[in-house]
Amino acid sequence: MAYVAIRGGADAIKGSARLMEALRAMGSSAPLDLDQIERQMPLLHSKVLSEGSLYHPRLASLALKQSLGDSLEAAFFLRAYRSTKPRLGETAPHDTRSMRVVRRVSAAFKDIPGGQMLGATPDYLHRLFRFELMDEGPAQFDQITREWFGNRPKAEMPLTFPKVLDTLRAEGLLAPLAESDDEPFDITREPLIFPVPRSAQLATMARGETGGLLALAYSNMRGYGDVHPTVGELRVGYVPVMVPHPVTGKPMEAGEVLVTECEIVAMFEKSDDGAPVFTLGYGACFGHNEVKAIAMSVLDRAISVATEKGRISNPSEDPEFVLLHVDGIESMGFCTHYKMPHYVTFQSDMDRLRAARTKAEEATDAPR
Amino acid sequence: MHPVDTMGQTREGAEYGFAFLDEDAKRELRRSIFKAVCIPGHQVPYASREMPIARGFGTGGMQLTLALLGPDDTCKVIDQGADDSVNAANIRNFFALTCPGVTGTLRTEAASVIQTRHRIPELPLRADQILVFQVPYPDPLVVVEPNAAKRRRMHGRADYARLWVKLYEDMVAFDEITISHRYPTRINGHYIIDPSPIPRFDVPKLHQAECLYLFGAGREKRIYAVPPHTDAIPITFNDVAFAVESFRDKTTGKRHVCRRCGADDSFLDEFPDNDGARVFQCSDAAYCDMRLERLEAAE
Numbered sequence: 282m283a284y285v286a287i288r289g290g291a292d293a294i295k296g297s298a299r300l301m302e303a304l305r306a307m308g309s310s311a312p313l314d315l316d317q318i319e320r321q322m323p324l325l326h327s328k329v330l331s332e333g334s335l336y337h338p339r340l341a342s343l344a345l346k347q348s349l350g351d352s353l354e355a356a357f358f359l360r361a362y363r364s365t366k367p368r369l370g371e372t373a374p375h376d377t378r379s380m381r382v383v384r385r386v387s388a389a390f391k392d393i394p395g396g397q398m399l400g401a402t403p404d405y406l407h408r409l410f411r412f413e414l415m416d417e418g419p420a421q422f423d424q425i426t427r428e429w430f431g432n433r434p435k436a437e438m439p440l441t442f443p444k445v446l447d448t449l450r451a452e453g454l455l456a457p458l459a460e461s462d463d464e465p466f467d468i469t470r471e472p473l474i475f476p477v478p479r480s481a482q483l484a485t486m487a488r489g490e491t492g493g494l495l496a497l498a499y500s501n502m503r504g505y506g507d508v509h510p511t512v513g514e515l516r517v518g519y520v521p522v523m524v525p526h527p528v529t530g531k532p533m534e535a536g537e538v539l540v541t542e543c544e545i546v547a548m549f550e551k552s553d554d555g556a557p558v559f560t561l562g563y564g565a566c567f568g569h570n571e572v573k574a575i576a577m578s579v580l581d582r583a584i585s586v587a588t589e590k591g592r593i594s595n596p597s598e599d600p601e602f603v604l605l606h607v608d609g610i611e612s613m614g615f616c617t618h619y620k621m622p623h624y625v626t627f628q629s630d631m632d633r634l635r636a637a638r639t640k641a642e643e644a645t646d647a648p649r
Numbered sequence: 650m651h652p653v654d655t656m657g658q659t660r661e662g663a664e665y666g667f668a669f670l671d672e673d674a675k676r677e678l679r680r681s682i683f684k685a686v687c688i689p690g691h692q693v694p695y696a697s698r699e700m701p702i703a704r705g706f707g708t709g710g711m712q713l714t715l716a717l718l719g720p721d722d723t724c725k726v727i728d729q730g731a732d733d734s735v736n737a738a739n740i741r742n743f744f745a746l747t748c749p750g751v752t753g754t755l756r757t758e759a760a761s762v763i764q765t766r767h768r769i770p771e772l773p774l775r776a777d778q779i780l781v782f783q784v785p786y787p788d789p790l791v792v793v794e795p796n797a798a799k800r801r802r803m804h805g806r807a808d809y810a811r812l813w814v815k816l817y818e819d820m821v822a823f824d825e826i827t828i829s830h831r832y833p834t835r836i837n838g839h840y841i842i843d844p845s846p847i848p849r850f851d852v853p854k855l856h857q858a859e860c861l862y863l864f865g866a867g868r869e870k871r872i873y874a875v876p877p878h879t880d881a882i883p884i885t886f887n888d889v890a891f892a893v894e895s896f897r898d899k900t901t902g903k904r905h906v907c908r909r910c911g912a913d914d915s916f917l918d919e920f921p922d923n924d925g926a927r928v929f930q931c932s933d934a935a936y937c938d939m940r941l942e943r944l945e946a947a948e
Contacts, residue, residue: 289733290731290733290734290735290736290737290738290739291733291738291741291742293735293738294735294738294739294742357699357703358701360699361699361700361701363699364669364670364671364674364698364699364700365665365666365669365670365671366671367671367672367673368673469696469698470696471696472694472695472696472697472870472871473870474694474798474801475797475798476798601796601797601798605797610699610703610704611704611868613703613704614703614704614705614706614708614868615704615705615785615868616705617703617705617706618703618704618705618706618785621706621728621735621736622728622729622734622735622736623729623767623846624729624918624920625729625730625767625768625830625846625847625848625916625918625932626767626829626830626831626846626848628848628894628916628917628918628919628932629829629830629848629849629850629894630829630830631919632829632894632895633825633827633828633829635899636825636892636895637823637824637825637827639899640823640824640825641823641824644824
C-alpha cells in the first residue's frame with residue numbers, strides 16, 4: 282500500500298528524524314566541532330553564508346552540521362532564521378576600497394596600482410591527491426602553522442588597495458560612477474514585480490545559488506549571449522560594516538564581513554555623450570566564493586545589455602528568467618516537493634485519461 | 650474517537666516568538682489578506698518570508714495561517730484530505746511548536762482555521778471558518794504564458810483568450826477538456842484564478858460559499874481570496890458541461906463507494922491493495938471517521 286494511505290504520518294516523520302540523527306552519531310567518528318567547519322571547510326561555509334544571506338559565521342557552521350553538509354539545506358536554515366528577525370535599519374552604501382584585502386587579481390593589466398595579490402587560491406593547484414592527508418594529526422597542523430609564520434619578514438603589503446577600475450575611469454574608458462540617491466530595493470520586504478531596479482537584480486543574485494548562477498552565466502559565456510568579460514578586478518577581503526550610531530547618527534564600525542567582489546569589463550557601447558566606453562558588470566557576495574561573484578557579474582551585464590537595448594535574445598539576458606530561477610532555497614524546495622503525496626491530483630489525472638480513452642474508443646468503434 | 654489536543658509549546662520552539670514570524674511580517678500579511686478579499690480573485694504580491702519548511706511544502710499557506718491564528722483559535726491541517734499525511738502532520742507539529750494556546754483538532758466542524766493542500770473538506774464550511782489553501786502555481790495563465798509581466802497585463806484586461814483556446818484545442822484533440830485539477834475558475838465575473846491543485850470535484854464548493862477561502866503561494870509570493878457569497882465559475886463552453894471526476898465503474902456502471910464508511914458522495918482515493926485489486930476510500934479522513942462514528946452509534 283502506498284505510504285500516504287497509511288494513517289501514521291506523524292509517527293513516520295518522527296521516526297525518520299530519529300534515524301537521521303542516529304546515522305550522524307553512529308560509528309567511531311568524533312562529533313564535529315563548529316570551528317572545524319569554519320576553519321577547514323571555509324569555502325563550503327562561505328557558500329552557506331552568502332546563499333543564506335545572513336552573515337552569522339557561527340550559525341552557518343551549525344547549519345552545515347545540522348544539515349549533514351548539504352549546502353542548500355544549510356543556507357535554508359539561515360534564511361528561515363532570518364524570517365524571525367525584524368529589519369532594524371539601513372546602512373549607507375559601503376565602499377569596498379576600505380576592504381582589508383586578502384586576495385585581489387586583475388586579468389586586464391599585467392601590473393596594477395598596489396600590485397596583484399594572489400592570496401589563498403586553489404586555482405593553480407594540481408588536483409592530485411595528497412594521500413598523506415588521509416592520516417593527519419594535530420602535530421602536522423602545528424608544523425604547517427609554524428612553518429608559515431616562522432621567519433616571515435614583517436608584511437610590507439598595505440591592508441587596502443585602490444580600485445583597478447578607477448584607472449580606466451580616470452582615462453575616460455569607463456563611464457564615471459553615477460551617484461544614486463535611490464533607496465535600494467529590499468528583496469526581503471518587497472516581492473519582485475518586473476521590471477525591477479538594478480539594486481533588486483544585484484540583491485537577488487547576491488543571495489542566489491552558486492550552481493544556478495553559474496549555469497546561466499556559462500550559457501552566456503559559451504555563446505548564448507555575448508558579454509565576453511574581462512575580469513577588471515576580483516577582490517576578496519573584509520569590509521568594515523558601518524552603521525549609524527543610535528544617538529549621534531555618525532557612522533561607526535560594528536564589525537566586518539568577508540566579501541568577494543568582482544568587476545568585469547565588457548564590450549564597449551556608445552555613451553551618453555556619444556564617445557564609446559567600456560561597460561561594466563558587477564558581482565558581490567558574502568564569504569569567499571569567486572565563481573559566484575564572477576557568474577553574477579556576467580549576468581548583471583547580460584541583463585543590463587538587454588534592458589538597455591530593449592531586446593532579449595538569450596535566457597541569461599532575461600531579468601525574469603534569471604532572477605526568478607537562481608534562488609537555491611526556492612528551487613530546491615519546489616524540486617523536493619514533488620516527493621510529497623500527489624494522489625488526489627493523480628486521481629484526477631487518471632479520470633481525465635480514462636475519459637479521453639473512452640472517447641477515443643467510441644470514435645474507433647463508430648461505423649464509418 | 651477524535652482526540653482533541655492543546656497545542657503546547659515545547660522546549661525546541663521556546664527560542665521563537667508566537668506564530669514564528671516577526672510582527673511586521675504578520676502585519677503585512679494581514680494587509681495583503683484585506684486587499685485580496687476586497688478584490689476577489691486578484692493575486693496580491695507580498696514579501697513572502699522563508700519558513701523553516703521547504704518552499705513548495707506549503708509555506709504560503711503557513712504564512713497565512715500564522716498571520717490569522719490567535720491563542721483562542723482551533724486549527725486543523727490536512728493534506729490530500731487527511732490530517733495524518735506526512736506533510737500535514739509536519740505542519741501541524743510546527744504550529745503546535747510555535748503557537749502556544751492554539752487548539753488542534755481533527756474535526757472539520759470544530760476548526761476556526763483549516764489549512765489544506767489539494768482538497769476542500771466534504772462538510773460544507775460555515776461563515777465562522779476560514780480555509781487556507783497551499784498554492785504551488787498562483788497564476789492560471791502560466792500554462793499559456795511563462796512571462797509574469799505579460800500575465801499581469803492579461804489579468805488586468807481580463808484577457809483570457811488563450812485559456813479558451815487551450816480548452817478548444819483540448820476538445821479538438823481529445824474530445825474532452827483535459828484539465829484534471831487546478832481548474833481555471835472565474836471569480837466575481839473578472840479574474841480567473843488557479844484554485845490550487847484541488848480536484849474538479851471540489852471546484853463547485855468555491856461558488857457562493859459561506860466561508861472565506863484564502864490562497865497563499867509562498868514561493869511565488871502571491872495571496873488571493875474567494876470571499877463568502879462570491880461567484881466562482883469554472884470556465885467551459887456553452888455546449889460542453891463542466892464535469893467533476895467520475896467514480897463510476899466502467900463495467901457495472903455503478904459509482905464506487907468508500908470501503909470504510911460506504912460513502913457514495915465523497916471524493917475517493919483509488920489504490921491497489923496487496924493483492925493488486927483496486928480499492929476505494931474517502932480522501933477526507935475526518936468525513937470518513939465522522940460517518941463511521943455515526944454508523945456505529947446507530948447500531
